[in-house]
Amino acid sequence: MSKRDGKSRHMINVDLTSMIDVVFQLIIFFMFTSQFGELRRTEIDLPRQPGDESAVRLEPAMIIDLTNEGLYLVESTSASLAEIERLAAIGVANQVPEDPFDVLIRPDRNASAIHLDRLLLRLSNTGVQRWKLATVDEGGGA
């Protein structure tokens, strides 16, 4: 009798420590990977302005990086103006009135305006009307 009792007590005592370790490691893994989407941003020296805090903070439909050399990057991949125009055209075609297609441009602060103009002309051709310029606030004026 006492032997059976000891056996069942021994069986109940399941060691969960390793299980908890693994579960938490998985949580950490997923937390890391879910951040990667946002972290996949090219390092760019953005214009230093405080921006518009009243602007609705919705995720833009398309993010285009513009490097100092005039390279355009979409999702950290180099893209030609024709490719960007094609992607924007798809976005505009699928936009709904409540959520119009908008573009966030992340330019290098020292890039020439001509690169921005070329990009905006292409976007304008596809019917994009709203765009935003990404900035960082470092308390600097002009």
Add this chain to the structure above:
Amino acid sequence: MSTKRSSKQRRKSAQLGALPLTSMIDVVFLLLIFFLVTANFSKQEHKLPATLQTEGGGVRSSDLQPQILQIRLQNSNPIFVMGEVVVDNRDSLEAFLSGLPKEPGVAIRSEPDVPISAIAVALQAARNAGFQKRSYVPSDSQ
């Protein structure tokens, strides 16, 4: 002998009652480190929204003519020109724009060599001056 058994039993029951917190603490510290690290991964970005306006398109004839702010380079430094007024920094530009009527909006255009940081300065000044309608006119100099 009996004393020995009872102390063994006591030790065993004490062992069963104690929660193994070591692994939990390990995991909690891992999470803490995770949040400490990720909180500093990227700089907070801000946005300057603007509409897109191309020459000869996008504006109805019934719209009021927007005030045009030109950005040029003078001795490699950007200057902001509106009519006969010329300013070279954001504070002065903001003060000047504050005195203008807001209904027609402001259209910004720049020379091709102007750095994009100057466009951001103009957009920021227009926003701070209270202009709801801010548009950028890309120049067609391909």
